[in-house]
Amino acid sequence: MGEGILFERDKLIRFHHCDPAGIVFYPQYFVLFNELVEDWFNHGLQHNYAEMVSGQRLGVPMVRIETDFLSPSRIGETLRLTLGVKRIGRSSLNLLVEGSSGGTPRVRAHQTIVLAALDGLRSVPFPPALCASIERYLVS
Amino acid sequence: MGEGILFERDKLIRFHHCDPAGIVFYPQYFVLFNELVEDWFNHGLQHNYAEMVSGQRLGVPMVRIETDFLSPSRIGETLRLTLGVKRIGRSSLNLLVEGSSGGTPRVRAHQTIVLAALDGLRSVPFPPALCASIERYLVS
Amino acid sequence: MGEGILFERDKLIRFHHCDPAGIVFYPQYFVLFNELVEDWFNHGLQHNYAEMVSGQRLGVPMVRIETDFLSPSRIGETLRLTLGVKRIGRSSLNLLVEGSSGGTPRVRAHQTIVLAALDGLRSVPFPPALCASIERYLVS
């Protein structure tokens, strides 16, 4: 059985991510996770995220997320984010997202996202071509 | 054995919480959760949150959060948030936060927060008086 | 000639508004200004903002804003925001928003907002009833 690949992106920790303790304010990690999924669609899956949202009026809302904050991230650090797919459902995906800086784990999240029509918010099955692209990222 | 109380706050879902699907962008729930903890310290625990942060340089960073998004929240809705304490550790708390609108569950989060010195980020035991206030919110 | 009234709201400066300097990160003032306009529509003009956005698909995008940051706001402070109308156009409004804390000026903004259809973003004239409500806030 083949092993999937991880999608990877580096994010600079910026002033606007940080709180009065000088570390990333935790809701900002979720904004970065959203960027990562966007980047994955655009560059990993070759599926234009903006066109999906504006043109087809489809989105990938979060259904469930379990997050461990392992150590604080500070301004100026580069956060390396990786994304792998743990399970592909008819219209849902289980993702594992991990963030580290200089090799030190910072954050780990198990996410469940769903493909859904933005108007009405009912779930929509993944089109076969998109499904095939997603499978490349399926990690055991 | 006595049963604890829930801390409760209503939050208006505003334009700035919502995304192009017209529903709350999920990271914004975490900003609202942060407001709720702030309100709980100020009004439930009678422990001045701003003074704790600015004066004593203590904070309550999130260590782990497990969140289910049960149904979408829309602009103009009132999100009723409740907070109960599930476990009190030496310097950590397990909280259950639930949000509903018009009786319909919207979001549920199991959170672990830690009392920590902002400078250095080492954990700090809860002072006895604060601990006693927290115990009133211990729900089984 | 009669003098209009000011719309007024107090906003708590929260942890999530503040940056690593421990003061309000300036883009957060604009989020608070947006809340103020929302509050003004709901409570000052008695015009349901959420219904306007979701039901009628109308909004009030910012066209121009000139802002002076007069002194920093800190966590735990109450920011008193006032809003007055300087000019009423066919579909635009010039607003003066001022924020102070404990009598000390913090921020002052001259804003131009426009009533616009969200789909297509063309400007829309104010309905006469709304216009009449707005006129009560016209200050010289």
Added chain:
Amino acid sequence: MGEGILFERDKLIRFHHCDPAGIVFYPQYFVLFNELVEDWFNHGLQHNYAEMVSGQRLGVPMVRIETDFLSPSRIGETLRLTLGVKRIGRSSLNLLVEGSSGGTPRVRAHQTIVLAALDGLRSVPFPPALCASIERYLVS
């Protein structure tokens, strides 16, 4: 007299920048402007922004900003931001920031930022080496 150069950066308009109208929520432009100044310090001025903030405890708070929103930005667009210096004071800078997409102007802002100690927030004169770097971006 020589003509200065413009600092330039492209920013992807992301889902998290957009509001229920599907366009950039205007406070998000200010977050992008803050990123631009950060990028300018790091890559234009070769002055490490994070080290300045965390190490030297200096920042560049906004004192005044005048912004025209010329046309809406949509998800998936690339916003080209340019920054030029209009005036260099002892501890303040007047900047002109312009954003366009596909050649169409989107936003224009005249900004005044000040070099300031984060603790105490008193202004600090620009060190001569930094001043010399800034002068390269002085445009008439």
